[in-house]
Amino acid sequence: MKLVGQQKPELLLTETHHMCPGCGEPLALRGYLEAIQELGLGQRTIAVAGIGCYTSFSMTTDLDLVQALHGRAPSVATGVKRMKPDSVVFTLQGDGDMVNEGLQEVLHTAARGEAITCILLNNGVFGETGGHMTATTVLGQRTKNTLDGREAGYHGYPILIGDLLAQLEGATYVARGSVHNAGAVARTKRMFKRAFQTQVDGGFSFVEVLTMCPTGWFIPTAEGPDYMSATLGEVHIMGELKADGVVKSTEELHEENVRKAAEMEQALARGGIDP
């Protein structure tokens, strides 16, 4: 028997963490750390982390890392990359961090076409502070300050940050992944690889990852994936939103998602996608 799946990525110092049971963020963490390792970028990567639950990964990620403030990672990453243009620089931010506090930073950085990769962990709530609404919370979604569900008239509309960034000339690769099932996790890792390759080739890349937050959503852990598909997943559509110079429409993304989900299921049933 050969080992096809290591317990933890090589670039992770320890598998111990204090994320809640059922949290989707560690699934994204594995994805991008393995992508960096497999592309041979481990000794030239500098991470810039924002503030959220995922901040604790700053202590366990075996990469040179600059801890930034809430919302501020893209500007810090810009400063790092400009002084170390041969390095691979990425930001790690939650939706509250990137789309609330730091919206102008990510927009400006993408518009400028900075050769960095911005990674968004989107669970539609402020996880660390207890589950309040963010700019990506979808209509109807229950959060601590939208207990009866987000209402457009009172709470306004969500911002679909991936779609917004895909409109910017300066953004080369814009993708939205998800970790609600094994196939989606595998697809998301491929998006990370394309994103980092885009940076190596000199362009701005962005990978949004829809992640489960059963604690912030006030649901049992096992219901996380289905809840996510029914709420965030219906509005923030998975797929490569912009790649190879083409911005895909929602219909195209839907078609692809159905097709790829079926492919992934079949591959797993046959005995595996190599993780």
Added chain:
Amino acid sequence: MTGGVVKSKGTVTIAIETCKGCDLCIPACPPRVLEMSSAVNHLGYHYPELLDGCTGCAACLLVCPDFVFEVFREARPPAATASA
């Protein structure tokens, strides 16, 4: 073999003390060979136990937030045998 599908053979190691009992691996497993234990680990969580029939597909590893699994797969699927 039924359906003419040749499945690979695999196994996993399970770090039971790391598990936080989220249950995500159970439905993620395509041959449904994981079930939650009745015992609990030192954190008080139930953890997955492996039944026969693992294909080494690694779906459990992909969906596990706690880095519980290590997955092994036979290099080649076993030759088809006369019995099914």
Added chain:
Amino acid sequence: MKLMEGSEAIAEASIAAGCRFFAGYPMTPFTELLEHFAKRLPEEGGVCINAESELEAAGMAWGALATGARAATGSTGQGLSLMQETFSEITLAELPLVIFNMARGGQDYYQSTRGGGHGDYRHIVLAPMDIGEAVELTQLAFHLADKWRNPVLVYGDYLLAHIQEAVDIAPVGFDPLPEKDWAVDGSLGGSGQSRLVSPLGFGKAGQPSPGIERHLRAISAKHEAMAASEVRVETGGVEDAETVVVAFGSPGKFVRYVVKQLQSEGEKIGYVRPITLWPFPYEAVGSAADGAQRVGVFEMCAGQMIDDVRLGVLGRAPVSGIGGISTDGSGFGVGPLLDAELIRERVLALHRDEPMPPLPDNERIM
């Protein structure tokens, strides 16, 4: 020697000191400093970014500093207001940021020395009185920032930014500094010894770290050490002065001129010119006040440095403000109070215990 406006001289002095990164946002009277950096840094292999906001400018400098580069940002007081959270946290991350305030008038003393940000943090604040001193203090700023791994703020103003003087940007020699063994370049990824540049006091798993409380205490202890050793001040005629006048920056030069003039006329007046606003020269102010009958504080604001003067004087003599709010019609520039004749009048009124003349009014433009 070259005729240069202050903004250009400061940019050149920064480059002479090894600054290779600058980010800023245009705002009067700071804009020219950004323009000079934008032109000159690329010529020296450095980077200057016209950031889309002051907040982003400070963030970009943070990133550049984390890689071990000498980096700076700046603005006028209003723009620095937007950077305050970043300043607090950069101090905790122990990054050597140099900050330029080309202030509108002299109203940013509190902001510079108390900080508008949260927490127990201190920046060294250097207040040059003219371009010649600014060229030295700018280079000193980069040295002190690296020496202490702490931000240093250079406090200028409209006059300093826009006046022209013949300047020689001679590089100042400083003591050698240790290697930046905390800076990141990506090379330690996967080694188990990768680095973390963080304000939060925790480190990588498996490496020792102080935790937030010890981290904050260690930084405070560092600030105490800075306060004990980095005071800079200029005094004149304070040994037998009856009246002492305290002033900093451009007003400090005017006060120095006026007081020297009055001294040559036989008046027993002395001056104290803080060069570091933090650490403030409490001792120099205190010993100047010893035996004096009165202390006047000349600042172009409602009274901010006067708090520190009172702390230094500690009751030895009465302290009063002899300056005031004075600005030009636009609010960006130099007010009519910055005038040797008017300052002389006010110093003499103080010295003779006469009523202070009224403040001059500026010419309205809108």
